Amino acid sequence: MGMLLILIAISAMAQEAILPSWNEGPSRRAIVSFVQDVTKEGGEHFVPVSERIAVFDNDGTLWSEQPLxxxxxxxxxxxxxxxxxxxxxxxxxxxxxxxxQWVADGSGRRFAGLVHHTDAAREWAYxxxxKIGRLDKALDVARRRDWVVVDMKDEWKRIYSFDAPR
Known part of the structure; x- marks a missing residue:
C-alpha cells in the first residue's frame, strides 16, 4: 500500500511539472494530450523531431501587449x-x-490554440x-472550428514568472 501511495504522489508531481503555471482545465489537457500524441514514438500521430513546427502568435501570448x-x-x-x-x-x-488558419489547415495532426485575454487584474482583458485589441473574428472561427480557446483568468495559475500562483 505504501508503494502505491508513493507512485501516486510521484505521478501527481510529474503532472504538476508539466505546464506548472497553468490550472487544470480543458485547454491544458488538450495541449498536454496533443504533445503526448505527437511525441510518442510508434504512435499513430507521431511526428519526427525534424518535422515538428510550433507557431506562436507573439501578441499577448509570448509578450505583453500593455502598456505598450x-x-x-x-x-x-x-x-x-x-x-x-x-x-x-x-x-x-x-x-x-x-x-x-494556416496552422490548422495543413496535413497531419494539428493544434490550434487561441489565448483569450480575460484577466484584467493580472494582465489586460480584451x-x-x-479599445486595446479585438478577438471578434478569431473567437468566432475558433469556436466554429473547434480550436482550443484558453481562458487566461481561469486556466493560468500565473501569467508572469514573478507572479505568485493563484
Whole structure:
C-alpha cells in the first residue's frame, strides 16, 4: 500500500511539472494530450523531431501587449516595407487569424490554440468591444472550428514568472 501511495504522489508531481503555471482545465489537457500524441514514438500521430513546427502568435501570448506593444516599432517598420505589395491590407487586417488558419489547415495532426485575454487584474482583458485589441473574428472561427480557446483568468495559475500562483 505504501508503494502505491508513493507512485501516486510521484505521478501527481510529474503532472504538476508539466505546464506548472497553468490550472487544470480543458485547454491544458488538450495541449498536454496533443504533445503526448505527437511525441510518442510508434504512435499513430507521431511526428519526427525534424518535422515538428510550433507557431506562436507573439501578441499577448509570448509578450505583453500593455502598456505598450513590445514589438510595435519593429512591426510598423516591417508593414511599411511590405504594404506596397499588399493593397488588400487597406480593407482587411492581416496576419493573426490567418496564421492560425494556416496552422490548422495543413496535413497531419494539428493544434490550434487561441489565448483569450480575460484577466484584467493580472494582465489586460480584451474581447470583442475592447479599445486595446479585438478577438471578434478569431473567437468566432475558433469556436466554429473547434480550436482550443484558453481562458487566461481561469486556466493560468500565473501569467508572469514573478507572479505568485493563484
Amino acid at each position: 506593444y513590445f514589438e510595435v516599432m519593429y512591426s510598423l517598420d516591417q508593414v511599411k516595407v511590405m504594404a506596397p505589395r499588399h493593397p488588400e491590407w487597406k480593407t482587411r487586417q492581416p496576419f493573426n487569424l490567418e496564421m492560425l 474581447d470583442r468591444d475592447s
